[in-house]
Amino acid sequence: MKTRFDAAVIGAGVMGCATALFLARGGMRVALLDRGEICREASGVNAGTLTMQMTRAALIPYALRAHEMWMNMPAWCAGGDVLAKTCPGLSVAFTDAEAVMLEERARIRREAGAPIELIDGRAAQAIEPGLADGVKLAGHCPIDGFASAYLTGRAFRVALQEAGVTLMESTPVRGIDGRFVLDTSAGAVAAQRVVLAGGVWLQDMAAWLGLSLPIKVLINQLVVTERMPPVMRTVLGVASGLLSLKQYANGTVLIGGGWQGIGDRARGGVAVRSENFLGNVRLAAHTVPALRHARVVRSWLGLEAETADALPAIGPIPGIDNAWIIGSVHSGYTSGPYMGRILAQAILGEAPELPLFPIDRLLHQRSNSA
Amino acid sequence: MIFDVAVLGGGPAGMAAATEAAHGGARVVLLEESPAPGGQVYRAPPAGFEMKPDRDRQEGDALRAALAASGADIRTGCRVWGLGGGPLMPEGEAAAPFSLSALGADGVPFTIEARALILCCGTHERIIPFPGWTLPGVIGLAAATILLKAQGILPGQRVVVAGAGPLLYAVAAKILAGGGSVVAVIDAATPAEWLRALPALSARPDLLAQGAVWRAGLLAARVPVLAGAQVTAAEGDKVLSAVRVGERVFQADALCIGHGLVPATEASRTYRAQHAHRPEDGGWVPVLDAAQRTSVAFLYAAGDGAGVRGAAAAPAAGRLAARTALHDLGFRLHHASKEDAALARARRTGAAMARMMALRPAMVAAIPAETIICRCEGVPRSEIEKAAAAGANTINQLKHFTRCGMGPCQGRMCGEAAGALLATARGVDVAEVGFATGRIPLRPVPMASILGDFDYADIPVPAPAPI
Numbered sequence: 001m002k003t004r005f006d007a008a009v010i011g012a013g014v015m016g017c018a019t020a021l022f023l024a025r026g027g028m029r030v031a032l033l034d035r036g037e038i039c040r041e042a043s044g045v046n047a048g049t050l051t052m053q054m055t056r057a058a059l060i061p062y063a064l065r066a067h068e069m070w071m072n073m074p075a076w077c078a079g080g081d082v083l084a085k086t087c088p089g090l091s092v093a094f095t096d097a098e099a100v101m102l103e104e105r106a107r108i109r110r111e112a113g114a115p116i117e118l119i120d121g122r123a124a125q126a127i128e129p130g131l132a133d134g135v136k137l138a139g140h141c142p143i144d145g146f147a148s149a150y151l152t153g154r155a156f157r158v159a160l161q162e163a164g165v166t167l168m169e170s171t172p173v174r175g176i177d178g179r180f181v182l183d184t185s186a187g188a189v190a191a192q193r194v195v196l197a198g199g200v201w202l203q204d205m206a207a208w209l210g211l212s213l214p215i216k217v218l219i220n221q222l223v224v225t226e227r228m229p230p231v232m233r234t235v236l237g238v239a240s241g242l243l244s245l246k247q248y249a250n251g252t253v254l255i256g257g258g259w260q261g262i263g264d265r266a267r268g269g270v271a272v273r274s275e276n277f278l279g280n281v282r283l284a285a286h287t288v289p290a291l292r293h294a295r296v297v298r299s300w301l302g303l304e305a306e307t308a309d310a311l312p313a314i315g316p317i318p319g320i321d322n323a324w325i326i327g328s329v330h331s332g333y334t335s336g337p338y339m340g341r342i343l344a345q346a347i348l349g350e351a352p353e354l355p356l357f358p359i360d361r362l363l364h365q366r367s368n369s370a
Numbered sequence: 371m372i373f374d375v376a377v378l379g380g381g382p383a384g385m386a387a388a389t390e391a392a393h394g395g396a397r398v399v400l401l402e403e404s405p406a407p408g409g410q411v412y413r414a415p416p417a418g419f420e421m422k423p424d425r426d427r428q429e430g431d432a433l434r435a436a437l438a439a440s441g442a443d444i445r446t447g448c449r450v451w452g453l454g455g456g457p458l459m460p461e462g463e464a465a466a467p468f469s470l471s472a473l474g475a476d477g478v479p480f481t482i483e484a485r486a487l488i489l490c491c492g493t494h495e496r497i498i499p500f501p502g503w504t505l506p507g508v509i510g511l512a513a514a515t516i517l518l519k520a521q522g523i524l525p526g527q528r529v530v531v532a533g534a535g536p537l538l539y540a541v542a543a544k545i546l547a548g549g550g551s552v553v554a555v556i557d558a559a560t561p562a563e564w565l566r567a568l569p570a571l572s573a574r575p576d577l578l579a580q581g582a583v584w585r586a587g588l589l590a591a592r593v594p595v596l597a598g599a600q601v602t603a604a605e606g607d608k609v610l611s612a613v614r615v616g617e618r619v620f621q622a623d624a625l626c627i628g629h630g631l632v633p634a635t636e637a638s639r640t641y642r643a644q645h646a647h648r649p650e651d652g653g654w655v656p657v658l659d660a661a662q663r664t665s666v667a668f669l670y671a672a673g674d675g676a677g678v679r680g681a682a683a684a685p686a687a688g689r690l691a692a693r694t695a696l697h698d699l700g701f702r703l704h705h706a707s708k709e710d711a712a713l714a715r716a717r718r719t720g721a722a723m724a725r726m727m728a729l730r731p732a733m734v735a736a737i738p739a740e741t742i743i744c745r746c747e748g749v750p751r752s753e754i755e756k757a758a759a760a761g762a763n764t765i766n767q768l769k770h771f772t773r774c775g776m777g778p779c780q781g782r783m784c785g786e787a788a789g790a791l792l793a794t795a796r797g798v799d800v801a802e803v804g805f806a807t808g809r810i811p812l813r814p815v816p817m818a819s820i821l822g823d824f825d826y827a828d829i830p831v832p833a834p835a836p837i
Contacts (some may be wrong), residue, residue, distance in 0.1 A: 035768075037641060037763060037764065037767050038761070040766065040767060040768075040770070044770055056835070056837065057837055063726075086564065094826055095826075095827075101834070104837075105837050108837055109837075150769070150770040151770065151771075153756075153761075153767070153770060153771075154760060154761070154762075154770065154771045155761065157761050158760070169761075169763065170763070223742070225785075225817070226777075226778050226814060227777075238831075239834075240729075240831055240832075240833075240834040241834050241835055242831050242832055242834065250773075258832075259832065260832070262458060262459065262460050264460070264461040266461070267461075270457075270458055270459075270460075271453075271454060271458035271640075271643070271810075272454075272809070272810055273454075274452055274454050274469070274471060274481075275830070277452075277810075278821075279821065279829050279830050279831070280652045281817060281820070281821065282821055282824050282829050283829050283831065285817055285821055286824075286826055286829070291817055292817055292818045292821065293816075293817070293818065295778070295814040295815060295816050295817065296811055296814065296815050296817060297777070297778050297811070297814045298776075298780060298809055298811070299809055299810055299811070300807070300809050310835065310836050330835065334482075
């Protein structure tokens with residue numbers, strides 16, 4: 001056995017990267033392992049929406065802090081950048097039922113700290129001239145925004161290296177023994193602490209430690225258009241949250257919102273489900289009519305993890321000293337870097353700025369500990 | 371109705387596959403992007419356009435006539451963009467019929483389903499980037515053959531023809547025959563390479579004779595032929611005005627250049643078939659068994675899209691794929707497979723030509739740092755190498771680091787050169803950097819044409835996430 005790391009973080013998505021980075025900055029020797037490449041799963045293929053209007057109310061305080069981190073990423077990430085940009089966010093209602101839903105959801109989020117105001121269709125069109133007629137009510141949040149999620153791995157890599165993190169890509173972990181020796185494709189890796197950060201694969205990882213932690217897999221579809229002249233300037237959604245729209249500086253428009261495709265933990269994102277592809281682009285074109293003139297160039301899928309109560313799994317693993325977990329954060333990209341920061345605080349023995357999300361509530365039953 | 375067999379692509383392999391399957395009693399549909407079946411070599415002229423038929427046209431006409439009489443449902447002028455079914459099913463669900471979504475020639479979208487799918491998708495042209503390759507006036511060799519074959523259009527008045535493989539001489543000869551002037555032929559292959567190919571070529575004396583006629587024509591027209599040479603730059607202010615080959619400069623208004631053919635694997639990648647990197651076949655190809663089966667059940671591939679062997683060898687491969695598909699579907703075949711000697715010869719010749727047209731690593735190595743590799747996104751070689759140094763290990767990661775391959779062509783033009791550059795920069799074999807994940811649409815698809823008429827209330831918006 002060569003080195004014993006202070007911490008081994010398994011899973012190099014946004015949660016794992018941020019946790020590893022802040023642990024290393026806190027003085028720890030950290031190994032960050034991934035079975036594939038850095039931020040090539042959900043963290044690199046999501047829609048990059050940084051909005052309070054799709055964030056669960058309980059996570060708004062976290063998302064607000066993370067939003068600030070994204071906007072200042074080069075400052076804390078050794079120059080690494082995902083081209084995050086603040087812009088107004090609109091969540092619109094086309095029907096009375098949606099207006100009721102919107103009103104309720106905006107109120108709850110506002111109470112949680114999100115600066116969302118309700119405006120009428122005309123006011124929404126003043127903010128977003130690309131918006132269709134027929135909007136009955138809109139939630140307006142001036143500090144939403146978006147990032148280019150595909151840049152996330154490149155952005156973190158620099159900082160991780162500068163902080164001295166040993167990044168082990170394409171190194172699947174097959175199991176962990178009772179003394180935290182990781183069985184990997186590159187041999188044994190020993191660590192004082194382990195952090196499970198494996199997205200939808202957290203369920204399998206938890207099983208290594210004898211835990212039964214059910215994690216649901218969402219197969220989110222995304223669609224992108226060719227570059228086109230400016231058709232919108234906000235990040236746009238609908239009351240139900242089933243649409244996210246934004247136009248990047250290069251002219252491409254990204255259409256998302258969590259419509260479900262085909263895939264699973266074992267195979268990854270297998271294929272776009274055509275009826276959901278159609279539903280998603282119809283909703284987009286209904287909301288921003290100029291999208292009718294777009295051409296779709298690609299679609300893809302990303303796997304999002306969800307716990308039984310759709311709230312995060314972040315904290316110590318009960319009954320196993322020095323084992324930690326992070327993931328299943330709804331709209332996890334938005335809150336990701338901040339979640340990593342507060343988990344690192346806890347692991348480093350500091351009090352986290354905001355409370356973690358302990359997983360005791362989620363564990364089915366303890367099987368025999370490994 | 372569910373078809374027994376769908377054939378994607380109506381070139382020589384696809385025409386023959388559809389014909390054979392229909393003769394075997396299957397319900398067959400053939401989907402083709404061009405207005406008529408034929409493919410690139412056996413291209414048909416547009417309706418109402420008369421041209422003196424050449425040998426290729428005659429071969430094509432025979433295949434077209436057989437197809438038309440076969441009873442297969444022939445859908446031309448349609449753009450297939452969506453693929454589903456087959457192995458693309460949720461966990462635990464059995465494979466379903468293949469489902470292909472397309473825009474018809476009339477612009478109306480339609481979807482067909484089939485129990486078996488034969489991919490006969492042909493190739494993309496390979497152009498190894500060089501300074502100025504994106505200037506107007508620079509076109510592919512295969513693109514030039516489309517202009518010349520379909521409607522007798524000259525690519526320019528003073529044309530440099532450059533690249534590798536037999537198309538070079540075919541294009542030069544057709545330009546001369548059409549009354550254009552060929553300023554020079556720049557052949558990447560050395561005379562020694564042609565000599566090495568000779569034994570395989572002699573299996574097809576007809577082709578050898580054809581080649582000799584082309585060459586004699588160039589000689590008579592006093593066209594300089596530079597062997598073992600390559601274009602170092604296309605020059606011009608906004609449009610092409612000169613072609614540089616080392617120290618020599620040729621004034622020209624068109625450059626037709628091609629460095630071989632790359633199998634079109636978008637569909638087999640989307641269906642998650644196993645692929646292998648075989649430079650002598652043109653690059654990444656689906657892995658096939660001896661009867662044209664891919665690794666995916668009821669999915670077959672034939673023709674150049676499954677490994678470059680040329681048009682002459684394609685129909686037999688298409689027929690074999692069709693017979694295999696029918697066998698797998700449970701049809702009783704009344705006639706035996708016959709792999710005749712002519713086919714073996716065609717394959718041998720095709721393989722020799724494919725070797726000559728294979729990617730030349732030295733050409734990729736010679737690309738200057740600032741030359742654009744991905745023209746959709748404007749990514750130069752230096753950015754690819756920078757990304758490699760910054761930790762991009764695979765093609766999919768390179769896309770994320772640089773946007774290389776994320777534009778409208780989705781890597782069809784740049785993918786191969788980018789892969790070779792990335793592999794070289796990393797010091798690994800090109801197979802190790804992999805290929806871009808296949809995703810729909812297969813071609814950019816206009817939103818207006820797929821949206822259709824709909825009411826907002828009818829959009830099946832799923833239940834919202836909890837607040």
